Amino acid sequence: MTSTVSGPPLTVHIGSRKSQLALVQTHWVQEQLQKHFPDRRFEVHTMSTQGDIILDVALAKIGDKGLFTKELEVGMLQRETDLAVHSLKDLPTNLPEGLILGCITERENPADALVVHEKHQDKQLETLPEGAVIGTSSLRRLAQLRHHYPHLEFKDIRGNLNTRLAKLDEGQYDAIILAFAGLHRLGMADRIHQVIPPEISLHAVGQGALGIECRANDPAILELIKVLEHQETAQRCHAERAFLRRLEGGCQVPIGVNTQIQDNNLTLTGMVASLDGKRLLKEKVTGPATDAEQLGIQLAETLRQMGAQEILDEIFAQIQRS
Numbered sequence: 001m002t003s004t005v006s007g008p009p010l011t012v013h014i015g016s017r018k019s020q021l022a023l024v025q026t027h028w029v030q031e032q033l034q035k036h037f038p039d040r041r042f043e044v045h046t047m048s049t050q051g052d053i054i055l056d057v058a059l060a061k062i063g064d065k066g067l068f069t070k071e072l073e074v075g076m077l078q079r080e081t082d083l084a085v086h087s088l089k090d091l092p093t094n095l096p097e098g099l100i101l102g103c104i105t106e107r108e109n110p111a112d113a114l115v116v117h118e119k120h121q122d123k124q125l126e127t128l129p130e131g132a133v134i135g136t137s138s139l140r141r142l143a144q145l146r147h148h149y150p151h152l153e154f155k156d157i158r159g160n161l162n163t164r165l166a167k168l169d170e171g172q173y174d175a176i177i178l179a180f181a182g183l184h185r186l187g188m189a190d191r192i193h194q195v196i197p198p199e200i201s202l203h204a205v206g207q208g209a210l211g212i213e214c215r216a217n218d219p220a221i222l223e224l225i226k227v228l229e230h231q232e233t234a235q236r237c238h239a240e241r242a243f244l245r246r247l248e249g250g251c252q253v254p255i256g257v258n259t260q261i262q263d264n265n266l267t268l269t270g271m272v273a274s275l276d277g278k279r280l281l282k283e284k285v286t287g288p289a290t291d292a293e294q295l296g297i298q299l300a301e302t303l304r305q306m307g308a309q310e311i312l313d314e315i316f317a318q319i320q321r322s
């Protein structure tokens with residue numbers, strides 16, 4: 001065996017959450033890296049994050065950044081692991097000192113999806129009856145659906161995908177909203193009843209893509225994970241993340257996006273809404289895909305001029321009070 005002096009360690013340690021979805025995603029990354037680098041060993045280390053442990057409090061109220069990522073980050077900073085695989089939408093836009101977002105993988109369909117109770121098999125979002133109870137833990141989904149369907153009721157829902165589906169099937173909800181990507185990756189795409197179009201619900205920043213985080217001063221690991229980067233997804237997600245970073249008020253907020261790239265031009269649509277869905281600001285920007293971050297910042301400033309900051313400040317105060 002040859003020893004590598006400056007190359008990556010022969011065994012690469014990958015940090016992951018323990019949820020079924022996290023493991024499917026991490027094992028995919030492990031498998032891809034193994035294919036590219038057959039001489040190395042890739043080992044997965046699972047960890048529980050606060051987000052996996054605190055299940056009885058609404059996500060919006062916890063509000064803490066990095067709820068699903070912090071323990072994985074500590075692992076890398078303490079050199080127990082070399083990289084961590086995240087659902088990109090759970091990765092805060094500002095990372096701890098010493099860590100970077102080293103790779104963004106090809107995105108699955110980023111849309112939200114409607115899953116209905118069996119008694120509503122013949123219904124769509126627009127035909128669900130008045131008072132039907134929709135389960136979601138996301139302020140973004142809540143605000144946009146309230147805006148378009150004020151006759152529906154909304155109730156918080158927590159837990160992993162299987163728990164949420166079980167609560168729906170038991171009859172605690174008439175329908176729930178989940179990410180298309182999560183259902184698809186877990187082999188449960190057959191539960192998707194309606195893919196919600198962007199005109200109704202703009203998706204979360206980074207939704208459907210994986211983000212691989214590593215130490216900033218570890219070029220060998222960075223070089224390994226870069227082979228999994230998907231350029232178009234990365235450009236879209238860098239625009240989305242720059243938009244969120246520029247707007248964010250320090251809590252989970254109703255901010256949604258959509259991105260498209262055509263002929264090297266990136267169009268970013270962004271939305272900020274009040275919790276009651278009564279005010280909803282939406283605008284878009286187009287420019288060279290290579291200026292992704294600049295486009296995100298520009299759109300954030302435009303929305304702020306339209307009044308987004310007042311909406312976000314109000315929501316932050318509301319969440320603190322409730």
Ligand SMILES: NCc1[nH]cc(CCC(=O)O)c1CC(=O)O
Nearest residue numbers: 087089178179181182207208209
């Ligand atoms: N916050 C939970 C979470 N983080 C990533 C996904 C789904 C997969 C993805 O968006 O990449 C989900 C579940 C959901 O929103 O339904």
